[in-house]
Amino acid sequence: MDLGTTIAGVRFPFCVMNAAGALSGTPGEVRALARSQTGAVVLKSATVHPFIHRQYRSLHNPGFDVVLPIVRELAAAGERPVVASIAGDTPAEYETLARAFATAGASMIEANLADPWVTATLAPFEDLDTLREVARRLVAASSVPVAVRLPDRAPVPYKRLGEVLVTAGVHVAIVKNDFAGFEKLLLETRATLELIVLDGVQSAYDVRRALAKGAKGVQIGALLVAEGPSVFARLEREMRAARGG
């Protein structure tokens, strides 16, 4: 029974994976994830410089150059895809980071456009030209598919949002797993984007429901932090049991 998924041509051995930042902020956490049944190792968002702004703890990280070696290590092991989450305050920073992580062996780049720091500085949804520029430069710089993590409520018409991303060559978005974040976006973009939903699952039943609605994959944050990396094996067991396998 295949519980994997293919998103933008990247094969994930399991359709559930960690959310960026959930137990993925240090080499120890990342290696523990890599030994689990996760569908991918999604790294905590990295920035071009060590990020230590006190009011934006969600983005604290040691800088991309410090994170690159673990990407190479995991890519060389080849057991699970590595998704490199990146964040910046200019399109140029996203470009630099996408190039760096794609070259280091990441299977996919996840551009974090949802973090409060990003919305406060780059403000990619106040002006669709900014979003267009970021998306264009990401795709040009990256040799692997690019996904964007959208805010829970992107403050622009979803149809236009989808058009901008798809036209630029971004075909994957990570969205909140609720009606306004996920199903509405799927409907209004006419399924032109492949969607990975974020959180909102406790069991295999919730995963199957998200997939049935059209999600291509599921990222878990709170559940992973609460239960630890063994949660992936538990969800996989439940999914196999539910399918009678």
Add this chain to the structure above:
Amino acid sequence: MQDLTLERAALDEILAHARATHPAECCGAVVSHDGRDLVRRFTNIQDRLHREHPDAYPRGAETAYTPEPKELLAVIQEGEAPGAALKVFYHSHTRVGAYFSGEDRARAMFGDDPAYPDVTYVVVSDSRTPGEARAFHWDDGARDFVERTVRVV
């Protein structure tokens, strides 16, 4: 701990870099190409970070360094080429001696692990002794950076 062997020309270039940027700290790398030590200078953008975000980057370039990311990336990738290896990250201290500060250590770590366990960190300074150069390398047994003797050849 094995000595760090560094070509005289490379060390001289590092010291020249430090003197050129004084009183700001310099930073850069040494990439080994088929046994030859090639110095790559980075632009220290610490002053810009400090100017733009003083809360997050309270130190300026006289007491801290941050390499320009594109230059840094280019050197990291250069070190991955066949026959090449990233050998040293270096920076200067302009007010104190060439010791491995807590800030230097933090910059070299990713969580509890060294970011580049195979790379030696060299600190140079003219403050205490002209041309002082000291090297520090991760030691798995000590779980810390320990000093290596710099052997100039």
